[in-house]
Amino acid sequence: MSSTIAHLLVGEKGIIENIPFDSVPLKLLEMGCLPGKEVELIQLAPLKDPLYIKVNGSHLAIRKEMAELIEITKSENLCEVLKS
Amino acid sequence: MRGTEVIKVALVGNPNTGKSSLFNQLTGLNQKVSNYPGITVEKKTGSATLNKNVTASIVDLPGTYSINPTSLDENIVLQALLNVDDDYPDVVVVVADVENLKRNLFLFSQIKDLEIPAILVINMADQIEKKGISLNLDLLKKELNSEILLVSARKKLGIEALKEAIVNYKKINPSAISNISSRIDADFFKEVKSSFKNISLYKSWLLITQYNYLSTIDKDLQKRIDRFRTDSDKIKKMQNKETILRYQYINNILKKAYKIDASKASGLRFKLDRILTHKIFGYVIFASILMLIFQSIFDWTSIPMDFIDTTFTQLSEWVKAKLPEGQFTSLLAEGIIPGISGIVIFVPQIAMLFLLISILEESGYMSRVVFLMDKIMRRFGMSGKSVIPLISGTACAIPAIMAARNISGWKERLVTILVTPFTTCSARLPVYAIIISLVIPNERVLGIFSFQGLTLMALYLLGFTAAMASGYLLNKTLKVKGKSFFVIEMPNYKLPSIKNILFTVLEKTKEFVFGAGKIILAISIILWFLASNGPSSFKNASEIVKNENTQLSGVELDQKIASYKLEHSYIGIAGKAVEPAIKPLGYDWKIGIALLSSFAAREVFVGTLATIYSVENNDDTATIKERMAAEINKDTGKKRFDFPVGMSLLIFYAFAMQCMSTLAIVKRETNSWKWPILQLVGMTALAYLASLLTFIVLK
Numbered sequence: 029m030s031s032t033i034a035h036l037l038v039g040e041k042g043i044i045e046n047i048p049f050d051s052v053p054l055k056l057l058e059m060g061c062l063p064g065k066e067v068e069l070i071q072l073a074p075l076k077d078p079l080y081i082k083v084n085g086s087h088l089a090i091r092k093e094m095a096e097l098i099e100i101t102k103s104e105n106l107c108e109v110l111k112s
Numbered sequence: 113m114r115g116t117e118v119i120k121v122a123l124v125g126n127p128n129t130g131k132s133s134l135f136n137q138l139t140g141l142n143q144k145v146s147n148y149p150g151i152t153v154e155k156k157t158g159s160a161t162l163n164k165n166v167t168a169s170i171v172d173l174p175g176t177y178s179i180n181p182t183s184l185d186e187n188i189v190l191q192a193l194l195n196v197d198d199d200y201p202d203v204v205v206v207v208a209d210v211e212n213l214k215r216n217l218f219l220f221s222q223i224k225d226l227e228i229p230a231i232l233v234i235n236m237a238d239q240i241e242k243k244g245i246s247l248n249l250d251l252l253k254k255e256l257n258s259e260i261l262l263v264s265a266r267k268k269l270g271i272e273a274l275k276e277a278i279v280n281y282k283k284i285n286p287s288a289i290s291n292i293s294s295r296i297d298a299d300f301f302k303e304v305k306s307s308f309k310n311i312s313l314y315k316s317w318l319l320i321t322q323y324n325y326l327s328t329i330d331k332d333l334q335k336r337i338d339r340f341r342t343d344s345d346k347i348k349k350m351q352n353k354e355t356i357l358r359y360q361y362i363n364n365i366l367k368k369a370y371k372i373d374a375s376k377a378s379g380l381r382f383k384l385d386r387i388l389t390h391k392i393f394g395y396v397i398f399a400s401i402l403m404l405i406f407q408s409i410f411d412w413t414s415i416p417m418d419f420i421d422t423t424f425t426q427l428s429e430w431v432k433a434k435l436p437e438g439q440f441t442s443l444l445a446e447g448i449i450p451g452i453s454g455i456v457i458f459v460p461q462i463a464m465l466f467l468l469i470s471i472l473e474e475s476g477y478m479s480r481v482v483f484l485m486d487k488i489m490r491r492f493g494m495s496g497k498s499v500i501p502l503i504s505g506t507a508c509a510i511p512a513i514m515a516a517r518n519i520s521g522w523k524e525r526l527v528t529i530l531v532t533p534f535t536t537c538s539a540r541l542p543v544y545a546i547i548i549s550l551v552i553p554n555e556r557v558l559g560i561f562s563f564q565g566l567t568l569m570a571l572y573l574l575g576f577t578a579a580m581a582s583g584y585l586l587n588k589t590l591k592v593k594g595k596s597f598f599v600i601e602m603p604n605y606k607l608p609s610i611k612n613i614l615f616t617v618l619e620k621t622k623e624f625v626f627g628a629g630k631i632i633l634a635i636s637i638i639l640w641f642l643a644s645n646g647p648s649s650f651k652n653a654s655e656i657v658k659n660e661n662t663q664l665s666g667v668e669l670d671q672k673i674a675s676y677k678l679e680h681s682y683i684g685i686a687g688k689a690v691e692p693a694i695k696p697l698g699y700d701w702k703i704g705i706a707l708l709s710s711f712a713a714r715e716v717f718v719g720t721l722a723t724i725y726s727v728e729n730n731d732d733t734a735t736i737k738e739r740m741a742a743e744i745n746k747d748t749g750k751k752r753f754d755f756p757v758g759m760s761l762l763i764f765y766a767f768a769m770q771c772m773s774t775l776a777i778v779k780r781e782t783n784s785w786k787w788p789i790l791q792l793v794g795m796t797a798l799a800y801l802a803s804l805l806t807f808i809v810l811k
Contacts, residue, residue, distance in 0.1 A: 049348075052597075053520075053597045054355065057352060057355040058355055060359065062356055070382075070602075071389045073391075073484055073486065077487045078486050078598065084214065085215065086601065087603070088600065089599075089601075089602055090598060090599055094599070
């Protein structure tokens with residue numbers, strides 16, 4: 029099962045694999061949220077909604093319902109691995 | 113300006129790029145705000161002297177991330193760049209932030225593709241080194257085949273070079289840059305090209321995709337557009353593809369010409385975000401800031417407001433003493449001067465509110481509030497973005513309702529528009545302030561909190577509660593379709609520019625004084641006329657009173673005549689007519705007059721009572737407050753403004769929809785009379801019932 033932006037923990041990163049273009053507004057893409065780009069979860073509001081992310085150089089806030097649509101593969105956090 | 117050339121310049125750019133700073137830097141105080149014809153979007157224009165013979169007429173277009181609009185404000189940019197009319201710019205200046213050049217170039221590439229002369233201004237260039245950015249400007253110029261300038265609007269660097277570039281705009285190569293149409297769909301665009309012969313390819317594409325947003329199109333053009341609009345799914349797919357290809361094109365260029373060293377990126381943003389968007393501290397900080405705002409508009413403005421009040425009272429007195437008695441002196445002293453006083457007295461509060469709100473917006477903090485509040489606001493049918501209208505509503509509902517345009521979902525936007533007038537706007541403040549000072553003792557609890565201050569705070573809370581509760585109800589009952597989406601930028605924090613903030617405060621205050629002020633002054637004069645004229649019983653007042661009270665003489669007789677006159681003036685007759693309806697709330701016909709005139713604008717209340725009592729009472733040395741305190745309830749022999757009546761009035765003003773300008777704006781923004789009428793009827797009915805209940809309970 030693939031994960032989505034909504035599965036990221038604060039500070040974790042991932043690479044966007046797939047965006048369902050029919051269900052997201054053009055504006056999301058225009059703000060730089062595109063397949064192949066790295067996405068990082070910066071902060072979560074209470075109840076995990078909305079999400080504050082950094083993607084392709086832009087800092088954006090999106091709602092959980094949209095984050096759940098964007099499929100990613102999580103990047104291993106190298107620093108954490110090295111530390112342990 | 114004889115013999116000088118005027119170049120029409122349009123300023124375009126992402127929000128938070130310092131576009132306004134640049135505009136202020138170029139134009140100084142030579143700017144004015146007007147409305148675009150037919151809509152209430154503000155149009156900021158200004159002029160700048162470029163050199164001895166050339167001036168620029170600059171329009172500051174609303175901030176946008178793309179030329180494809182998602183809101184009414186952003187649509188202005190599309191309209192300005194598509195409709196070839198007298199206002200069509202000679203040259204477009206695109207302002208970009210050096211830190212997020214990629215997304216800024218997205219907009220620039222769209223504008224270049226329109227085949228219009230464009231200059232790219234990379235702003236905040238003074239921060240290039242600090243942010244760990246290396247930029248090869250010459251390579252970027254070559255790759256983009258464009259005129260590019262480094263500027264720092266704040267530090268006034270590169271402004272002269274920009275002026276020179278504008279003067280020489282004719283030398284700019286206006287050709288398209290991205291050439292991605294063939295990769296989106298070669299066949300489709302070949303056909304578009306042959307169908308729209310005199311129009312640039314990208315412009316034709318925008319005509320096809322943004323058809324719904326365009327206003328005036330002739331029949332022939334419409335036919336050609338319709339041909340390509342048959343398959344909307346296909347168009348959406350092509351737009352997505354365009355976005356991806358455009359970013360690819362930009363990435364390829366930036367890879368060569370632009371590098372950002374992530375390790376040098378400021379940790380300040382990260383640290384501030386951790387505190388300001390924290391699950392607990394974030395809300396504590398937000399609540400404290402709100403408290404500070406309310407504290408400052410009530411406490412810190414009381415000295416200038418008292419000063420204005422006494423100054424105008426003295427002026428009235430002076431005019432009466434110096435000018436010969438007559439209709440003109442009376443109009444001046446009892447109509448015009450109190451009327452102007454009723455406008456000027458708001459200036460300290462309006463200025464203070466806009467000062468604080470623009471600091472919050474400029475610093476980037478407002479976006480964090482939007483982020484924190486979104487989930488909570490959604491329960492009440494609104495969006496995180498509704499926080500901005502609700503806070504701005506404490507200044508004035510009119511700009512607040514206009515600010516709701518940034519909310520993308522129609523239902524969320526509609527609910528926000530409908531509930532915003534419940535927030536305590538500054539027009540309610542003078543009413544609250546004067547009634548509180550009359551009926552709430554000036555004492556302190558625990559030595560720090562004044563009862564008066566706490567009452568005011570309770571009224572603010574009441575307004576917010578009413579807004580949220582009605583939002584909840586509307587969310588459950590309104591059946592409105594329309595998808596909502598929420599994608600907002602979290603801009604970097606920055607120190608607000610004092611110049612920008614002062615300009616905003618000046619502009620908004622001016623707008624209030626000359627916009628709302630006109631209505632207030634007009635109403636004051638009409639009121640004076642209605643209070644100083646009347647049918648035959650008014651004209652023969654002195655004989656009637658003398659005949660009825662043969663034993664009276666001197667001052668007492670004069671007062672008796674004056675109050676008889678007021679009671680039989682046109683306004684007295686109107687007040688008497690509504691008295692039966694408002695008597696259960698504890699009001700008399702004089703308050704009734706003030707209530708009636710308040711339906712034009714709430715702030716008229718205080719001025720109206722001042723006018724009524726000053727027409728009636730010849731003692732002009734008293735301030736408005738002293739006159740109100742001296743007013744006696746003829747039925748009980750006690751003070752007119754006692755605790756139950758005062759509270760009932762406070763509640764009435766908290767809920768009632770008494771602002772014609774707001775209703776007019778709601779009509780414009782919702783494009784229907786249904787919603788303003790719902791507000792007027794619903795809010796006023798609520799006000800009546802709540803005041804009735806208050807008066808019955810406290811009596």
